Amino acid sequence: VYGDISLDGDLSDWDNIDKLSISLPIGGVNHDIETASYYAEEGLVLYYKVMGAPVYYNPGRGAAHNTGVELFLAPDNTSELIGGAFEMELSPTGNVTVKKFIRAGQNAQQYLLHHMPGVKVVGDIYGELNSPSSTGYAIEVIIPWSTVGYDSMPEAVCVNFAITYSTTYESAQREAWVNIGEQIVDGYGWGTPNTWWKVTKYGY
Numbered sequence: 001v002y003g004d005i006s007l008d009g010d011l012s013d014w015d016n017i018d019k020l021s022i023s024l025p026i027g028g029v030n031h032d033i034e035t036a037s038y039y040a041e042e043g044l045v046l047y048y049k050v051m052g053a054p055v056y057y058n059p060g061r062g063a064a065h066n067t068g069v070e071l072f073l074a075p076d077n078t079s080e081l082i083g084g085a086f087e088m089e090l091s092p093t094g095n096v097t098v099k100k101f102i103r104a105g106q107n108a109q110q111y112l113l114h115h116m117p118g119v120k121v122v123g124d125i126y127g128e129l130n131s132p133s134s135t136g137y138a139i140e141v142i143i144p145w146s147t148v149g150y151d152s153m154p155e156a157v158c159v160n161f162a163i164t165y166s167t168t169y170e171s172a173q174r175e176a177w178v179n180i181g182e183q184i185v186d187g188y189g190w191g192t193p194n195t196w197w198k199v200t201k202y203g204y
Contacts, residue, residue: 002040007122007140014038014047020204022184027165027176029053032136035161039201043118043144044157046071048090051136055092055125056166063089063097065174067166069139072181074193075149076156081191085158086148092123092137118144130169156200158193160185 005013019036031052038045048069057066064070071088078084082101089097098116121141127134148157160181167175181188181196189195197204 002042002045002142003038005038005040005045005140007045007120007142009122009124009138009140011047011049011124011138011140017047018203019047022180024178024183026053026163026178027167029165031163031165033163033180035204037159037199037203039153040142041153043142043147044073044199045140045142046159047138047140048161049136049138050163051126053136053165054132054167055127055134055137056130056169057091057093058130058166058169058171061172063091063095064164064177065166065172066091066164067137067174068092068164070162070164070177071141072160072162072193072196073143073148074158074196076154076158076194076198078158078193081193085193088119088141088143089164090121090123090139090141092125092139093129094121094123096121096141116147118142119147153201156198158196159199159204160188160193160196 017036022033034049036047069090074085087099124138126136162179164174165176
C-alpha cells in the first residue's frame, strides 16, 4: 500500500484521482488511453489503462516489442536525455525492464539496469492474453524516489510515455509505437525531458 493506492489490480483506488484521457489510432486500431499519477511518500505511482485492441506478449522477443507502455522519466529540470533520463518497459503481464540513456543519437545506446530495488509493476488483462478476444489492459507501477535520483519527495518529475502495440504472438517486432507526449504536449522535445509533462502531487 502506497498512501491511498494499493498495487493489487483493483483499480477502484484510482476512482477519485484526476485522469488524463487520450484517444488515437495506433497501428490502425483506435486506442482509448487513460493515465493518472499519485505522489506517495515512497515514490511515484502511475496508472495506465489502454482499451481497444487485443493484448499480445511473447517472452522470446524484446520487451519493447510487446504490447505495453514505454515510460520515460527524469528529475525535474533535466535538460538532456543522455545521462539523466530513464526508460521503463512496462508490461501488462507484470514484467518491467529498466534502462538509462547513456549515448546520444537516433538509436541511443542504453545501459540496462538489472537491479532497481523497489520498482514494482502490477498488470491486468481484459480477456485472454494472446487472443483476439482480449480488449485491453491496465498497468500500475511504483517508482521509488531514489530511482529517479531524489532523497525525498520532489516538487515535480518529468514524465512521458509511449504505447507499443504488437498484433500477433509470432511477430519478431512490434507493429506500432506512438509517443503520446509528442502528440499532445505543447513544446515537447524528445531529447529535452524538461519539455515533457511535469508530474506533481497534483497530477499531470
